[in-house]
Amino acid sequence: xxxxxxxxxxxxxxxxxxxxxxxxxxxxxxxxxxxxxxxxxxxxxxxxxxxxxxxxxxxxxxxxxxxxxxxxxxxxxxxxxxxxxxxxxxxxxxxxxxxxxxxxxxxxxxxxxxxxxxxxxxxxxxxxxxxxxxxxxxxxxxxxxxxxxxxxxxxxxxxxxxxxxxxxxxxxxxxxxxxxxxxxxxxxxxxxxxxxxxxxxxxxxxxxxxxxxxxxxxxxxxxxxxxxxxxxxxxxxxxxxxxxxxxxxxxxxxxxxxxxxxxxxxxxxxxxxxxxxxxxxxxxxxxxxxxxxxxxxxxxxxxxxxxxxxxxxxxxxxxxxxxxxxxxxxxxxxxxxxxxxxxxxxxxxxxxxxxxxxxxxxxxxxxxxxxxxxxxxxxxxxxxxxxxxxxxxxxxxxxxxxxxxxxxxxxxxxxxxxxxxxxxxxxxxxxxxxxxxxxxxxxxxxxxx
Amino acid sequence: xxxxxxxxxxxxxxxxxxxxxxxxxxxxxxxxxxxxxxxxxxxxxxxxxxxxxxxxxxxxxxxxxxxxxxxxxxxxxxxxxxxxxxxxxxxxxxxxxxxxxxxxxxxxxxxxxxxxxxxxxxxxxxxxxxxxxxxxxxxxxxxxxxxxxxxxxx
Numbered sequence: 001x002x003x004x005x006x007x008x009x010x011x012x013x014x015x016x017x018x019x020x021x022x023x024x025x026x027x028x029x030x031x032x033x034x035x036x037x038x039x040x041x042x043x044x045x046x047x048x049x050x051x052x053x054x055x056x057x058x059x060x061x062x063x064x065x066x067x068x069x070x071x072x073x074x075x076x077x078x079x080x081x082x083x084x085x086x087x088x089x090x091x092x093x094x095x096x097x098x099x100x101x102x103x104x105x106x107x108x109x110x111x112x113x114x115x116x117x118x119x120x121x122x123x124x125x126x127x128x129x130x131x132x133x134x135x136x137x138x139x140x141x142x143x144x145x146x147x148x149x150x151x152x153x154x155x156x157x158x159x160x161x162x163x164x165x166x167x168x169x170x171x172x173x174x175x176x177x178x179x180x181x182x183x184x185x186x187x188x189x190x191x192x193x194x195x196x197x198x199x200x201x202x203x204x205x206x207x208x209x210x211x212x213x214x215x216x217x218x219x220x221x222x223x224x225x226x227x228x229x230x231x232x233x234x235x236x237x238x239x240x241x242x243x244x245x246x247x248x249x250x251x252x253x254x255x256x257x258x259x260x261x262x263x264x265x266x267x268x269x270x271x272x273x274x275x276x277x278x279x280x281x282x283x284x285x286x287x288x289x290x291x292x293x294x295x296x297x298x299x300x301x302x303x304x305x306x307x308x309x310x311x312x313x314x315x316x317x318x319x320x321x322x323x324x325x326x327x328x329x330x331x332x333x334x335x336x337x338x339x340x341x342x343x344x345x346x347x348x349x350x351x352x353x354x355x356x357x358x359x360x361x362x363x364x365x366x367x368x369x370x371x372x373x374x375x376x377x378x379x380x381x382x383x384x385x386x387x388x389x390x391x392x393x394x395x396x397x398x399x400x401x402x403x404x405x406x407x408x409x410x411x412x413x414x415x416x417x418x419x420x421x422x423x424x425x426x427x428x429x430x431x432x433x434x435x436x437x438x439x440x441x442x443x444x445x446x447x448x449x
Numbered sequence: 450x451x452x453x454x455x456x457x458x459x460x461x462x463x464x465x466x467x468x469x470x471x472x473x474x475x476x477x478x479x480x481x482x483x484x485x486x487x488x489x490x491x492x493x494x495x496x497x498x499x500x501x502x503x504x505x506x507x508x509x510x511x512x513x514x515x516x517x518x519x520x521x522x523x524x525x526x527x528x529x530x531x532x533x534x535x536x537x538x539x540x541x542x543x544x545x546x547x548x549x550x551x552x553x554x555x556x557x558x559x560x561x562x563x564x565x566x567x568x569x570x571x572x573x574x575x576x577x578x579x580x581x582x583x584x585x586x587x588x589x590x591x592x593x594x595x596x597x598x599x600x601x602x603x
Binding site for chain 1: 564572
């Protein structure tokens with residue numbers, strides 16, 4: 001159990017992980033004894049519009065990466081009187097963004113708080129049917145949710161709402177809401193055009209709200225404490241706490257629930273213990289691999305939506321990856337691009353073909369075979385992907401790689417000028433084998449297109 | 450219970466039975482030594498009134514559905530950024546040596562399949578290794594001989 005070796009108390013307010021003392025609450029009686037399901041009863045005694053108003057007051061914005069206001073999303077769902085179709089709540093538990101591992105820990109440690117949030121949300125959008133789409137690789141998390149749900153069923157807490165746990169089977173693209181819906185409907189997980197938006201025509205063409213695990217789990221304390229109280233935490237444009245995932249070259253990697261607005265310096269050095277082995281901080285990816293890289297100069301940036309945008313990046317899924325000075329930024333580009341190349345669903349040509357080209361050109365730069373024109377070609381390919389596909393997967397590859405070139409231009413130029421990688425085989429990412437390269441090496445391409 | 454019978458139970462969860470194709474494929478794979486043979490796919494197709502071609506189109510999309518036989522034990526090392534920084538390549542190469550399989554292959558005797566895998570959502574507990582889809586955390590190169598010893602014994 002990964003949480004067992006951390007200090008039991010945090011000096012920061014714990015909202016998502018309240019009452020866990022660094023551990024997990026897996027027993028329903030313990031959860032109830034500590035006040036569990038009070039929020040649900042409170043919500044059920046409220047009109048759905050009042051539940052939505054509470055979410056509006058909280059300022060809660062989606063924790064999956066898009067940061068869309070939760071209350072507003074639910075308000076988009078037409079009332080049953082307006083559109084006489086079943087309404088669905090779909091929870092996105094397909095956490096697959098490199099650097100992000102918070103939803104896993106939430107499901108492992110506070111499954112009842114999460115499931116309670118599902119029922120509150122269902123009430124808010126007047127839905128009797130909840131689907132939790134959980135990535136196939138989260139097997140233990142699925143088991144814990146299944147057992148927790150069963151305990152709630154036995155305790156007669158579901159109130160006529162059906163909750164279906166649907167397991168994914170290994171596809172990052174299914175974290176994109178419309179691809180998730182396609183997958184849940186039993187099709188290949190490829191994105192749809194929007195409009196129509198899921199609120200109007202989502203699962204089975206019916207009104208659907210798609211929300212992230214952390215967002216839904218936060219709904220419970222929002223109802224408990226009241227939206228206005230929740231909004232006192234964090235900062236104005238990013239209220240509340242956030243579960244930051246910290247990984248990479250840092251002494252204390254892990255998930256940390258902290259208020260929005262904490263500085264990156266505090267997160268990495270005070271909470272994270274700094275960079276190990278006396279190495280220098282070189283680069284930080286602040287919000288999962290789809291976000292622009294920042295440099296050591298950005299260390300005092302506040303971890304909130306607006307501050308990170310102003311710094312030229314974004315908060316994304318709050319997956320913070322720290323890199324020290326042993327990391328070659330061209331190799332980082334290759335590894336990240338290989339991920340997007342592998343995960344591209346194949347529907348849109350600029351992504352399907354573009355991600356492959358980005359990886360290839362980066363490889364020629366790394367191998368010292370690139371000309372100056374190749375660097376221009378790399379930027380041109382990224383431009384040909386950006387904004388030209390149905391979903392942001394291709395964009396993510398382009399955004400990431402463009403930021404590595406932009407922030408570490410000298411390093412990219414050095415590869416070209418020297419005709420080799422200046423790290424001479426000593427980079428921390430040297431020789432890393434990616435699934436896409438592994439498949440090529442064995443002469444079989446995974447059939448996806 | 451047969452795959453077909455279990456699938457009939459599964460499909461009841463969904464307003465549209467087509468949604469059951471994913472859990473049905475997972476079930477059929479689990480009951481067919483960890484892979485979806487043409488017969489296993491036909492069984493799913495029959496149980497859901499779908500064509501085998503349709504079921505193959507779903508099976509071929511997702512990484513967890515195997516369309517070729519796998520070893521009795523499947524070992525997958527995450528090599529995405531955070532795990533790579535924590536030494537995933539050294540862990541992978543240690544498994545290659547200890548198991549006698551190169552990454553992306555199944556050993557001749559059918560015991561082990563070894564591969565790399567994309568982010569498993571355990572970045573702060575790097576390096577993450579999935580063994581038959583159960584995750585080992587904080588695996589470093591020194592842990593590999595012990596893990597392999599465990600696999601040999603099981």
